[in-house]
Amino acid sequence: MDGQQEAINKADILIEAMGWIRRFRGKTTVIKLGGSLMGNPDAMRHTLIDIIFMETVGMRPVVVHGGGPSINKAMEAAAIEPVWVKGRRVTDAKTLSIVEQTLGYELNTFLADEIERFGGRAMNLNFRSTNVLFGEKLLLEEPGSGPIDLGFVGQVTRVDRQTIESLTYTGQIPIIPSMCIDDSGQKYNVNADTAAMAVAEALGAEKLIFISDVNGVRRIKDDPSSVIHSMTADEAQELIRSGVISGGMIPKVEACLSTLNRGVGKVHIIDGQLRHSLLMEIYTTAGVGTEIIQSRNTQASKINPA
Numbered sequence: 001m002d003g004q005q006e007a008i009n010k011a012d013i014l015i016e017a018m019g020w021i022r023r024f025r026g027k028t029t030v031i032k033l034g035g036s037l038m039g040n041p042d043a044m045r046h047t048l049i050d051i052i053f054m055e056t057v058g059m060r061p062v063v064v065h066g067g068g069p070s071i072n073k074a075m076e077a078a079a080i081e082p083v084w085v086k087g088r089r090v091t092d093a094k095t096l097s098i099v100e101q102t103l104g105y106e107l108n109t110f111l112a113d114e115i116e117r118f119g120g121r122a123m124n125l126n127f128r129s130t131n132v133l134f135g136e137k138l139l140l141e142e143p144g145s146g147p148i149d150l151g152f153v154g155q156v157t158r159v160d161r162q163t164i165e166s167l168t169y170t171g172q173i174p175i176i177p178s179m180c181i182d183d184s185g186q187k188y189n190v191n192a193d194t195a196a197m198a199v200a201e202a203l204g205a206e207k208l209i210f211i212s213d214v215n216g217v218r219r220i221k222d223d224p225s226s227v228i229h230s231m232t233a234d235e236a237q238e239l240i241r242s243g244v245i246s247g248g249m250i251p252k253v254e255a256c257l258s259t260l261n262r263g264v265g266k267v268h269i270i271d272g273q274l275r276h277s278l279l280m281e282i283y284t285t286a287g288v289g290t291e292i293i294q295s296r297n298t299q300a301s302k303i304n305p306a
Contacts, residue, residue, distance in 0.1 A: 066192030154188025216290030
């Protein structure tokens with residue numbers, strides 16, 4: 001009887017997921033993989049399997065990835081001390097070369113190969129294969145002083161939407177490193193969050209999912225059980241004003257709100273260390289992280305999959 005009940009429980013889970021699978025079939029979801037996830041092989045494996053599942057049931061996942069820890073390790077081996085300004089890596093010519101090799105080629109190829117190894121189909125999109133991110137040099141604006149030059153750090157101004165969509169239409173998962181190139185052929189290091197946002201906006205994605213090492217926006221910063229599962233843009237702004245959202249979570253939530261204003265349906269923040277967090281966030285009613293939507297009048301939330 002225990003075995004039969006276990007089978008029934010599994011069937012119930014599939015029935016719960018069915019409504020969400022039907023809702024998101026054919027929809028594009030951009031997934032930002034943070035560099036911290038790369039340091040946990042088990043979490044990375046389960047996340048990639050989740051992404052393969054999404055494609056298998058009809059969603060169109062697109063992966064944008066960073067690789068900070070791997071870049072740091074390569075820089076340490078080359079005896080280059082990293083320099084940071086306002087959370088962004090100052091990138092001189094030597095650092096750019098390491099970023100391109102480590103992030104643009106090694107990690108990018110590794111992720112595509114792993115997806116293939118787990119039974120999916122993937123295409124790595126980099127400067128040696130097919131580049132899809134184009135941009136320009138980024139100068140950080142600093143109130144009270146002139147713009148800050150970070151070296152070869154850029155921002156995405158154009159995304160090759162046709163190439164990405166052509167791959168997703170044929171059941172392949174595009175894997176995109178957070179680098180871009182300008183009209184003169186100069187390559188740039190790009191913040192992975194902003195690169196993912198640019199891709200999501202260009203594709204008109206149904207969802208943009210940030211996979212990080214926290215389980216979402218919390219009412220109490222150090223209490224994982226206080227995660228807020230769903231909030232509107234207005235509610236998020238109020239939580240920032242009241243100080244509930246603070247510190248490093250403020251720019252991430254503000255970036256989420258900016259993305260919603262540019263046509264992305266929903267933005268999610270989830271913890272990649274939790275096994276199958278991606279599937280639980282998308283295909284269960286409660287979810288496990290935080291979703292941010294424009295308003296409850298215009299977007300269905302986790303409470304209502306219809």
